[in-house]
Amino acid sequence: MVPTKQTPNFGALNEKEKNIYQEVVATTLAMFAPDYEYEETKVEVDVKGINFEATGKVEKQLGWKLLFKNQQQTKKKETVLSAMEKGQACQVNVEIAEGQTKPPKYYTEGQLINVMKHAGKEVDDEALQHTLKESEGIGTEATRASIIETLKHQLYIEIRKNQVTVLDKGKILCQAVEGTLLASPEMTAKWETYLNKIGENKGSQEVFLDKIKQMIESLMQEAPRKIGNMEQALQQVNEKSFIGDCSCCNHEDGKIQDKGKFYGCSRYREGCTFTLPKKFLGKPISQTNIKKLLNGEKTNLIKGFTSKKGKKFDAYLRYDQTEQKMTFEFPKG
């Protein structure tokens, strides 16, 4: 903002314009105003052997704050302490204030990247803390964003109104790895430490891979017990994600579910390869339309498909059972 020599006709401004003008003028003047000076006092009081602390301010010179005096009145008053001497006896009112803590705020996607970057802070071991600092937490500058993308694709997390929320599947993942080395930033730190050793020619690839092998083996032994405990939760998540019956293996109870990048059959392990795409010729296909396709109906009219030659067109989709592919049906007229 650059001040000019023009003086506005203050009287001609409306209420809001006046407010804005005054705010700008005050802020500009504040840059050249003297400092706001105060004395901060910290008092320690011994009440029957228990220590209490109080801090307070004594304003010496308002300085730039003078320009904003009207606004300050609405703000919370700061505690002003009277002058005291060391060792002085005083009257104290001890009260218990009741309050409620607030749950921590949800992370935004940007904060999440930051948290990954600084993931060593809560690690107790100082040496590991150092390594995590050196290796810059979880992932690298280049991979963190794509790690989050993967979590979204796999439906572990979801971004709602710029807030990161953990989905049911993500909660199960957390339960599954809780308390194991997999969930600990220390594991990354330990690996990085050893990789550094290899870099300095003090360790070998074989030892490193051997250790990882051992770890995986012990995790695999633990896994069935852990998963057993979560069977019910897994079932619920699965059922929630069911969109309809698989037309390929309906009689076998195959269900179509969201697989992240496409829709597929819950019996894919038994060999059912039925899938439906989430996007078709450049247009996303809604779950409502997927349900219609699974029921053998045509979809709602989908506008704006792009043909292979780059032409735009509108059409209904149908799924042809025998050909096992999508077919178009065009609006009449």
Ligand SMILES: [Zn+2]
């Ligand atoms: Zn199937």
